[in-house]
Amino acid sequence: MEYTDLGRSGLSVSRLVLGTLNFGWNTQEGDAHALMDRAHEHGINFFDTANVYGGNGGTETIIGNWFAAGGERRTKTVLATKFYGNMGEWPNQGRLSALNIRRACEASLKRLRTDYIDIYQMHHVDRATPFEEIWEAMDVLRLQGKIVYTGSSNFAAWHIVKGQETAKRRNCYGLVSEQSCYNLLNRTVELEVLPACQDYGVGMIPWSPLGGGLLGGILRRESLRAPIIAPELDKHRSAIAEYESLCDELGDAPATVALAWLLAQPGVTGPIIGPRTVAHMDASLRALEIELEEKTLQRLDQIFPGPGGPAPEAYTW
Template identity: 65%
Template sequence: MEYKHLGRTGLTVSRLCLGTMNFTWTTEKPDAFKLMDAAHAHGINFFDTANRYGRPAWGDTESLIGEWFSLGGARRHKTVLATKLYGLMGDWPNDGKLSALNIRRALDASLKRLKTDYIDLYQFHHIDRDTPWDEIWRAMEVAVQQGKILYAGSSNFAGWHIAKAQGVARSRNFMGLVSEQSIYNLIERNLELEVLPACQDFGLGVIPWSPLHGGLLGGVLRKQNQGIRRLEGRAAETLEALRPRIERYEAFCDELGHEPGDVALAWLLHQPGVTGPIIGPRTSEQLEASVRALDLTLDATALSRLDEIFPGRKTAPEDYAW
């Protein structure tokens, strides 16, 4: 396993982050436990979850992870644990977003479900346009002083949100954000406009989610032809709109002699500022496939070919002006 510091911190995390959104949804507890054990066996020490993940109830995924931690074997010690807050967890006022009150309540609830006394990376799942950053950072400062969290991160922020958050944090002599979790893959490259440059400038590690764009970069056409993948609704519409590019992509992966999903993950690992993509395997075989990408090196010619198939964005404002 390869490791990297998370942004400007001294925190060392694996180049792949285990995403747990499928746990209790498409992955039942026994299989989830096996996946987390297998992740540790591969050296993956970075796990991501959120307080809204889980079925049939929000929070069930955190509770499942807490049960796994309680099995012992230094499971918690070996895990850099990241979770998130923002979404409503109830139908009463202050049951969501980033008020000081909800940060306190949501954090304590996550700690209880996760059966731990601290969270390594506590992330804002979305920008809260109604709460001032002075209030947010004051609540986070208290949580850090209490030893309940170590680092703060963001998710789905715009570049100017990151800049504003860091400006206020600096005025309070607080570390502020250390990471940003956003959608980023060969198909969806808008992050390159302003978010990625902002993260690099402020020293935030980038944690891409949906690295295979819902499976469209995972050999979807081949799987359809084999009868093992069927898309409906918006996913099918997206595939039809992108079919010429995906056909070229899968053909190029065949030229390289690598699976499309491996190439998509390897491409992300080659991008400046990226700490590690979030993988969401449902089976041990899918986990093994993700780990393969760490051994795949893409040369300048291959990276250029991928840019031709899925053009990226220039840094703003050069992307749309001089």
């Protein structure tokens, strides 16, 4: 396994992140426990979850039960969870108010059966809550030893800038990571989000690295595709066909190439993988073994053109 520091911090994390979105929905608890055990066997120490996964805390509960089985599972894991979504129908059971930050953290700690969260992440920006309020609440949690670092997810670049500048004025650490949708089909973050992260020392953690399955060899198993992605497949069919042909030339699976491409991008800490089976997880490790040649990276840029680089040069001089 390869490891890297998360953003500007000294926290060492694996370059593949185990995503747990499927736990409790598509993956039953026993299988989820086997996946987490397998992740540790491979040296994957970075696990990501959220309080809304699995239906109001179901996924966190599964992870907590796994931690409770002992064997240094918790100490070997860099645990990241997220909060923002409504966990009930009553006011203040969602978003980023100081009240919900406190309540959501306490609830996650209980479900996860741990006394601290390594990276406590805001799942979305809350335009109604000032960063002064957010950082004050986060600082209290840090002083209490309940969280170690803070992260964001789905923030625009100016949200990252505003958050970091507010943190600087308060002499607090601010964000250590940002989770964004980033893959060969969706490269919008290259305009401003990724440059902002690099400038502020915030680690980029791409979610949906396979573009919802479109980059995982979809044409080879088209009969199994979900109806929900059919419009996207039709939209990108020509590019995906060319991409799968390139992967055949390289002798690697499309999913492997998609992950390897992300690992080659500057500023990327590691993509979130969401295996449903141990076999899927084992296959993902191949992405760490290959180094895409420059001509291959250029070919991928031709197949899936990005926005043209960072702003403003991408759309002006």
